[in-house]
Amino acid sequence: MPQKIKPTATQKRNFFIHLIVFLIASAIMWLTYDKGVEGWAYPWPAWITAAWALSLIGHWCAVYTSFEDPGHEEFIRQTKNG
Numbered sequence: 172m173p174q175k176i177k178p179t180a181t182q183k184r185n186f187f188i189h190l191i192v193f194l195i196a197s198a199i200m201w202l203t204y205d206k207g208v209e210g211w212a213y214p215w216p217a218w219i220t221a222a223w224a225l226s227l228i229g230h231w232c233a234v235y236t237s238f239e240d241p242g243h244e245e246f247i248r249q250t251k252n253g
Contacts, residue, residue: 175238
């Protein structure tokens with residue numbers, strides 16, 4: 172059974188930085204997108220927020236839910252002999 176890989180301090184720090192930048196940038200986008208517009212304004216930050224949130228979820232999965240690949244060493248061996 173593959174063992175779960177514990178994230179390193181660097182991986183955790185990089186994820187935390189990614190999260191903080193996402194929160195700050197999203198807040199700035201949502202607070203400024205319709206300044207000075209009268210009536211309805213297209214909520215363009217929704218696309219950026221959604222795409223960035225998906226990448227943040229992927230980053231979290233890569234850091235906190237990774238398992239070792241028992242066939243990785245065999246794969247590397249085969250690619251060097253190929």
